[in-house]
Amino acid sequence: MSVLAGGARQSCSRLIALNSIHQQYLAPIVVQCLPRIQQLLLDHRGKFRRKYLQVFGLGNKTYEHYNKVGIYVDKRLEELGANRLHKAGGRSCMHVEFDIEGSKMRYEAGDHLAMYPVNDRDLVERLGRLCNAELDTVFSLINTDTDSSKKHPFPCPTTYRTALTHYLEITALPRTHILKELAEYCGEEKDKEFLRFISSTAPDGKAKYQEWVQDSCRNIVHVLEDIPSCHPPIDHVCELLPRLQPRYYSISSSSKLHPTTVHVTAVLVKYETKTGRLNKGVATTFLAEKHPNDGEPAPRVPIFIRKSQFRLPPKPETPVIMVGPGTGLAPFRGFIQERDHCKQEGKEIGQTTLYFGCRKRSEDYIYEDELEDYSKRGIINLRVAFSRDQEKKVYVTHLLEQDSDLIWSVIGENKGHFYICGDAKNMATDVRNILLKVIRSKGGLSETEAQQYIKKMEAQKRYSADVWS
Numbered sequence: 001m002s003v004l005a006g007g008a009r010q011s012c013s014r015l016i017a018l019n020s021i022h023q024q025y026l027a028p029i030v031v032q033c034l035p036r037i038q039q040l041l042l043d044h045r046g047k048f049r050r051k052y053l054q055v056f057g058l059g060n061k062t063y064e065h066y067n068k069v070g071i072y073v074d075k076r077l078e079e080l081g082a083n084r085l086h087k088a089g090g091r092s093c094m095h096v097e098f099d100i101e102g103s104k105m106r107y108e109a110g111d112h113l114a115m116y117p118v119n120d121r122d123l124v125e126r127l128g129r130l131c132n133a134e135l136d137t138v139f140s141l142i143n144t145d146t147d148s149s150k151k152h153p154f155p156c157p158t159t160y161r162t163a164l165t166h167y168l169e170i171t172a173l174p175r176t177h178i179l180k181e182l183a184e185y186c187g188e189e190k191d192k193e194f195l196r197f198i199s200s201t202a203p204d205g206k207a208k209y210q211e212w213v214q215d216s217c218r219n220i221v222h223v224l225e226d227i228p229s230c231h232p233p234i235d236h237v238c239e240l241l242p243r244l245q246p247r248y249y250s251i252s253s254s255s256k257l258h259p260t261t262v263h264v265t266a267v268l269v270k271y272e273t274k275t276g277r278l279n280k281g282v283a284t285t286f287l288a289e290k291h292p293n294d295g296e297p298a299p300r301v302p303i304f305i306r307k308s309q310f311r312l313p314p315k316p317e318t319p320v321i322m323v324g325p326g327t328g329l330a331p332f333r334g335f336i337q338e339r340d341h342c343k344q345e346g347k348e349i350g351q352t353t354l355y356f357g358c359r360k361r362s363e364d365y366i367y368e369d370e371l372e373d374y375s376k377r378g379i380i381n382l383r384v385a386f387s388r389d390q391e392k393k394v395y396v397t398h399l400l401e402q403d404s405d406l407i408w409s410v411i412g413e414n415k416g417h418f419y420i421c422g423d424a425k426n427m428a429t430d431v432r433n434i435l436l437k438v439i440r441s442k443g444g445l446s447e448t449e450a451q452q453y454i455k456k457m458e459a460q461k462r463y464s465a466d467v468w469s
């Protein structure tokens with residue numbers, strides 16, 4: 001069993017691991033250790049390190065006292081005042097703080113942090129074995145594309161291990177042109193036929209590609225594992241795979257408050273595929289494994305800041321509406337910190353309305369304490385929707401539909417700003433459509449005029465979206 005808590009540098013800056021084969025021996029040790037655990041979890045003011053406690057219990061339900069100690073420690077820490085990042089089980093959301101002190105990096109709330117991730121070591125090894133490759137061999141890849149300004153697609157010479165670990169996207173689902181090339185390396189004719197078929201443009205070939213690759217989330221390692229007669233040479237695999245891309249995160253802090261740390265809020269990507277495999281997101285898994293430990297140098301991660309247009313209005317008194325369900329809350333945390341900071345400096349701040357939504361209040365209401373505190377102190381007008389806490393779903397969009405007067409007062413009457421962040425697929429479109437409806441009904445405009453109204457807001461930077469899928 002282990003207890004994770006954090007604050008200073010990453011969500012999980014302290015790891016306390018307690019281990020025992022027999023729970024009856026562990027229990028008295030835990031009772032003895034509780035004051036020490038509590039001490040490790042306290043900050044310099046003697047307060048629990050803000051939020052982010054997570055107790056993980058490992059075990060097997062056939063144990064007589066399955067996870068009893070974990071449950072006990074969890075309960076005791078809660079009684080002592082620690083706050084939980086999540087209730088047990090379910091998805092995991094990370095709050096990570098990057099220390100940029102001494103670097104030349106500068107940021108503003110609304111910017112993005114870009115991170116170069118590193119591929120999973122085990123997956124690299126597996127790919128090497130499937131290609132019968134000696135991973136520490138040094139090689140160079142030369143761009144044959146005459147249009148390319150670069151001689152090599154990535155820094156060369158290098159080893160296959162480095163290329164597969166740092167430069168190539170090995171977990172992306174292979175496109176059909178890759179499968180077509182792989183077909184040439186199949187020892188068995190039926191495997192060759194199969195790969196040619198699913199990479200073809202025939203309708204049933206396309207349908208099979210959709211089912212076998214996309215719906216089953218098979219990356220190149222899974223493809224080679226499931227087609228055992230296919231052994232492509234590693235050079236060709238390195239040539240075929242796309243470059244590993246940096247991952248972007250909406251910065252969830254304000255540099256006014258945190259000039260030397262950049263915060264991000266990221267959901268750990270981890271899911272089971274139809275073939276029974278556990279697929280893990282490259283960047284979020286890499287990040288989740290970086291635990292700072294006392295007495296050891298902090299883990300280092302290659303990052304850069306990407307400037308964005310997603311900005312608070314220049315005047316703090318301008319009213320704003322922010323819609324950010326789930327991780328869409330991230331940039332708004334920075335915005336709110338900034339507005340709070342202005343207020344502390346004695347400036348007048350305009351109405352700041354936040355629409356936040358998550359599945360269950362008790363499970364994924366991220367930054368709950370902070371948001372409730374800002375709301376109590378009158379910094380924000382907080383509107384929350386917990387979609388799965390009742391029979392019928394309630395989304396931020398339902399709240400927006402109820403609040404047409406407030407929306408029109410902000411965007412129509414007071415020239416305020418409107419922001420959306422999070423899911424690009426459905427949420428952002430639904431929110432934009434509601435806004436159109438409000439503009440039409442409250443502003444007495446036609447559909448086309450309402451569209452133009454939003455376009456004008458966009459041009460004036462009064463309507464901004466920071467969305468991804």
Ligand SMILES: Cc1cc2nc3c(=O)[nH]c(=O)nc-3n(C[C@H](O)[C@H](O)[C@H](O)COP(=O)(O)OP(=O)(O)OC[C@H]3O[C@@H](n4cnc5c(N)ncnc54)[C@H](O)[C@@H]3O)c2cc1C
Binds near residue numbers: 117217250266284469
């Ligand atoms: C401008 C911008 C801002 C962003 N801000 C944030 C942010 O603040 N917080 C945040 O958490 N993310 C944010 N993202 C997303 C982030 O960049 C990464 O895409 C995300 O963290 C996943 O990266 P990864 O390397 O861990 O996963 P990858 O290895 O890239 O895998 C992700 C892919 O896995 C697949 N996938 C994921 N879940 C499932 C599933 N259940 N079933 C099947 N397939 C699945 C999807 O194809 C997905 O694209 C942002 C993206 C952009 C472009």
Ligand SMILES: NC(=O)c1ccc[n+]([C@@H]2O[C@H](COP(=O)([O-])OP(=O)(O)OC[C@H]3O[C@@H](n4cnc5c(N)ncnc54)[C@H](OP(=O)(O)O)[C@@H]3O)[C@@H](O)[C@H]2O)c1
Binds near residue numbers: 281388
């Ligand atoms: N590329 C990636 O790997 C990656 C990583 C992280 C997030 N994302 C994307 O980012 C989005 C947000 O993810 P998240 O985990 O932060 O949030 P989330 O927990 O999936 O969603 C937040 C809340 O929004 C609700 N919701 C669903 N559809 C909505 C809609 N049309 N309008 C308003 N609210 C809606 C959800 O309700 P219900 O779930 O109960 O319907 C939930 O209560 C996801 O859609 C996901 O696709 C992608």
